[in-house]
Amino acid sequence: VGVVRRLADLADTQFIATTFRPEILKVADKIYGVTHKNRVSFINVVSKEQAMDFIEHDQTANAS
Known part of the structure; x- marks a missing residue:
């Protein structure tokens, strides 16, 4: 989760994930x-x- 957040912030990128995992929602x-x-x-x-x-x-x- 932390890696996705850092990449999104650094590269001004968005990620789309389909999940039932609460840690992603947070x-x-x-x-x-x-x-x-x-x-x-x-x-x-x-x-x-x-x-x-x-x-x-x-x-x-x-x-x-």
Whole structure:
């Protein structure tokens, strides 16, 4: 995570990552959520809190 942040800051570059890892969310500047309805995908900006809630719910659901 630290390497990606340093590279982004030094090279004025952006990285796009798909993840369910909370450590990546903690350093993200912007987080997008993808939802599906009627076989159509929708992309929206979400808060870090919303993303963390989603990850925690996903991990809890998959733990059983």
